[in-house]
Amino acid sequence: MDDYKRKEKKEKIxxxxxxxxxxxxxxxxxxxxxxxxxxxxxxxxxxxxxxxxVNMTIRLFGIAISFLFLILFEFNTxxxxxxxxxxxxxxxFKQREHATNDFHFTNIPxxxxxxxxxxxxxxxxxxxxxxxxxxxxxxxxxWRLIEAYTGYVVGDEWNYSNFSNWPRLIAIKTIYPHPDGxxxxxxxxxxxxxxxxxxxxxxxAVASLKYELDGDEKSAKPNSFQxxxxxxxxxxxxxxxEWRDKNFEKEIDRYSWMIDFWTMNxxxxxxxxxxxxxxxxxxxxxxxxxxxxxxxxxxxxNGFAEAEKISHVLEMAGANIIAQHDRACAYNEVLSRTYLYxxxxxGPDLSEYQYTERQLRIMMKMLESLISRYxxxxxxxxxxxxxxxxTLSKYMTEVEAEYLSNAVLK
Numbered sequence: 001m002d003d004y005k006r007k008e009k010k011e012k013i014x015x016x017x018x019x020x021x022x023x024x025x026x027x028x029x030x031x032x033x034x035x036x037x038x039x040x041x042x043x044x045x046x047x048x049x050x051x052x053x054v055n056m057t058i059r060l061f062g063i064a065i066s067f068l069f070l071i072l073f074e075f076n077t078x079x080x081x082x083x084x085x086x087x088x089x090x091x092x093f094k095q096r097e098h099a100t101n102d103f104h105f106t107n108i109p110x111x112x113x114x115x116x117x118x119x120x121x122x123x124x125x126x127x128x129x130x131x132x133x134x135x136x137x138x139x140x141x142x143w144r145l146i147e148a149y150t151g152y153v154v155g156d157e158w159n160y161s162n163f164s165n166w167p168r169l170i171a172i173k174t175i176y177p178h179p180d181g182x183x184x185x186x187x188x189x190x191x192x193x194x195x196x197x198x199x200x201x202x203x204x205a206v207a208s209l210k211y212e213l214d215g216d217e218k219s220a221k222p223n224s225f226q227x228x229x230x231x232x233x234x235x236x237x238x239x240x241x242e243w244r245d246k247n248f249e250k251e252i253d254r255y256s257w258m259i260d261f262w263t264m265n266x267x268x269x270x271x272x273x274x275x276x277x278x279x280x281x282x283x284x285x286x287x288x289x290x291x292x293x294x295x296x297x298x299x300x301x302n303g304f305a306e307a308e309k310i311s312h313v314l315e316m317a318g319a320n321i322i323a324q325h326d327r328a329c330a331y332n333e334v335l336s337r338t339y340l341y342x343x344x345x346x347g348p349d350l351s352e353y354q355y356t357e358r359q360l361r362i363m364m365k366m367l368e369s370l371i372s373r374y375x376x377x378x379x380x381x382x383x384x385x386x387x388x389x390x391t392l393s394k395y396m397t398e399v400e401a402e403y404l405s406n407a408v409l410k
Contacts, residue, residue: 127190127317129171134255136205137197138293139173141341146171148330149321157184187281194287198395204353207243211235234347256366288313290387299335307331360403367396
């Protein structure tokens with residue numbers, strides 16, 4: 001009996017101790033859970049902000065790395081193109097590789113480097129070329145393409161670029177015999193390319209140039225400030241109307257005469273004799289090709305075909321030019337930089353510079369006379385004058401359309 005009581009007492013003691021231990025364990029767990037879900041303090045908030053900033057920094061760094069990768073990828077895709085054009089210096093275009101030997105006109109990226117004076121790599125076999133035409137008729141675009149195709153710089157009749165070896169250049173741009181031009185290069189030129197532009201837009205552009213020169217028609221040679229800031233602003237409509245009515249007839253006559261002068265090898269209306277420069281200084285003033293500026297600047301396959309006339313003349317002059325694939329690349333690259341050839345004027349659209357009905361009739365009569373003259377013998381058998389007639393006929397169509405739709409002024 002005593003043994004039974006002692007055993008029962010031990011079991012009660014053991015049970016009590018077990019419940020007490022369990023109670024202590026439960027209290028310990030509650031304290032642990034309370035520590036885990038405790039209310040954040042100011043120190044905890046500061047730590048969280050720091051961690052957020054770290055996370056944000058890591059994310060921004062990742063974005064920057066991705067952006068840098070895209071830039072490097074694009075840079076490599078463009079064949080490490082570099083731009084080294086300053087003021088009136090020229091350019092060379094190169095293409096590093098071709099996907100095929102078959103030529104197709106495509107916009108292929110190429111490398112842009114600074115061009116050099118012709119004299120720096122003397123080649124006595126190269127004959128210098130004159131880029132001729134009525135003022136504001138696209139000669140500057142021809143200029144840039146010649147630089148791109150040959151790697152040699154081109155200058156102008158006033159040597160604005162101050163080339164030390166002028167006029168020993170691959171080409172010189174001139175508007176001679178226009179009163180604003182000058183035969184300044186002596187006997188340095190052997191051949192010429194004539195750049196044509198519809199008289200509708202040529203006279204409009206001349207008015208804008210005069211506007212930029214403060215309307216001073218007595219100063220044929222602008223100063224350095226005017227050259228630097230030229231081709232940036234179009235004439236106001238009021239200036240256009242005043243300049244047009246004062247100068248239209250003499251400028252449209254000069255437009256016609258300049259075509260006659262160069263096509264007929266120095267023809268002068270005031271004299272039965274050929275211009276002495278086309279006898280003593282230049283063996284043949286007659287252009288080897290006529291280039292239509294409106295086609296040349298359109299950036300299509302037809303525009304590139306027009307640019308190939310320039311390539312042909314350069315080859316005839318003995319110049320080493322880049323391959324046809326590279327010329328297509330260079331053509332696109334030059335056109336994409338309109339500031340290179342004076343196409344960045346801000347102002348009214350050219351179509352807003354209107355002509356009177358009478359002025360358009362005079363313009364049509366002038367074009368009709370030129371077309372008739374060069375469609376007859378002996379000019380109708382010459383390839384360059386066939387080009388001329390085709391281009392002038394297109395201009396006639398444009399002037400007729402302008403006459404029918406816009407000649408509302410009296």
